[in-house]
Amino acid sequence: MIKKIEHIGIAVKNIETANEIYSKLLGVAPYKSEEVESEMVITSFFKTGENKIELLEAKSAESAISKFIEKKGEGIHHIAFEVDDIVAEMENLKNLGFTLLSDKPKPGADNKLICFVHPKSANGVLVELCQEIK
Ligand code: CMX
Numbered sequence: 308m309i310k311k312i313e314h315i316g317i318a319v320k321n322i323e324t325a326n327e328i329y330s331k332l333l334g335v336a337p338y339k340s341e342e343v344e345s346e347m348v349i350t351s352f353f354k355t356g357e358n359k360i361e362l363l364e365a366k367s368a369e370s371a372i373s374k375f376i377e378k379k380g381e382g383i384h385h386i387a388f389e390v391d392d393i394v395a396e397m398e399n400l401k402n403l404g405f406t407l408l409s410d411k412p413k414p415g416a417d418n419k420l421i422c423f424v425h426p427k428s429a430n431g432v433l434v435e436l437c438q439e440i441k
Pocket residue numbers: 316343346348350363371372374375378384385408415416423425426427431432433
């Protein structure tokens with residue numbers, strides 16, 4: 308079952324500049340910066356009350372973030388939902404007709420197992436499922 312929005316991902320061209328902007332906007336510094344090699348991105352995370360914002364900069368032209376910025380420009384890239392059991396939720400969504408972008412959960416940033424749902428399945432929004440690794 309989907310529990311809540313875990314974070315919102317924003318694609319940026321330059322994470323250092325974006326960190327400065329979002330630190331001013333939110334009044335807090337990022338609590339974490341992390342490279343996710345498998346996704347070819349560098350990320351930073353901000354806490355805003357109960358919510359989180361993830362900034363993502365591409366580390367390669369092959370990264371999904373490069374392609375996204377090329378096509379659409381900087382902006383909201385995905386919405387991530389927290390789940391307790393990602394494998395069960397993937398199976399559930401698959402049975403409901405959603406297109407998943409991987410067969411198995413993958414390690415993501417900020418200590419999570421993740422899986423994406425194709426934006427064409429969800430009214431143009433890239434959806435991420437994430438489960439905390441305990
Ligand atoms: N949100 C909404 N729509 C998106 C999108 C996004 N983030 N990314 C791509 N699209 C749209 C494209 O605009 C395109 O729409 P049109 O056909 O109307 O032009 C359509 O989806 C397909 O795009 P594409 O160019 O044919 O395919 P891509 O090669 O861009 O792949 C996607 C799209 C979603 C399959 C790919 O980006 C992907 O696998 N994403 C999951 C992984 C990811 O995003 N990793 C980075 C974040 C990692 C992290 O959070 O740690």
